[in-house]
Amino acid sequence: MFNKTGRIVLLWIMAGVMVPAAAQLDDPTRPPGYRLPGGTQTGPSWHVNTIKIGERERIAIINGKRVRVGDSVDGARVMDIQPGHVRLRYKQEVIAIRLVPETIHKQFR
Numbered sequence: 007m008f009n010k011t012g013r014i015v016l017l018w019i020m021a022g023v024m025v026p027a028a029a030q031l032d033d034p035t036r037p038p039g040y041r042l043p044g045g046t047q048t049g050p051s052w053h054v055n056t057i058k059i060g061e062r063e064r065i066a067i068i069n070g071k072r073v074r075v076g077d078s079v080d081g082a083r084v085m086d087i088q089p090g091h092v093r094l095r096y097k098q099e100v101i102a103i104r105l106v107p108e109t110i111h112k113q114f115r
Contacts, residue, residue, distance in 0.1 A: 050080045054092050054105045066092045068103070 056067040064087040065072060068079045077084050082094040082101070091104045 050082070050096070052080060052082065052092075052094060052101075052103045054103050057087060057089060057092065057105050059087065059089060068092060068094075 052068050054066055054068055055070065058065045065074055066087045071079050073079050073084050075084050075087060082096040084092060085095050085100060086093040091102045094101045094103060
């Protein structure tokens with residue numbers, strides 16, 4: 007039906023249509039809350055990776071950085087660390103960043 011040149015042109019057209027559609031698909035291996043560079047996000051975003059609460063200390067890992075109450079991470083100050091969330095103060099606003107429930111493996115005592 008198509009000669010060799012026609013097949014090549016048809017493949018190029020099909021590839022041009024499929025690439026934008028594939029760019030909109032979510033990557034199931036991407037961490038929750040991850041944003042691609044150049045997105046529409048207007049300010050910083052925070053993602054709680056881990057929370058560890060012991061007898062003497064409370065530690066969270068936010069955006070890959072280990073923090074305690076009073077520390078800063080990406081422009082926000084850590085106000086409180088609880089078993090399921092961390093409260094941050096960013097500009098005059100208090101923000102609660104939740105630990106994704108599926109990532110809670112064991113609570114330390």
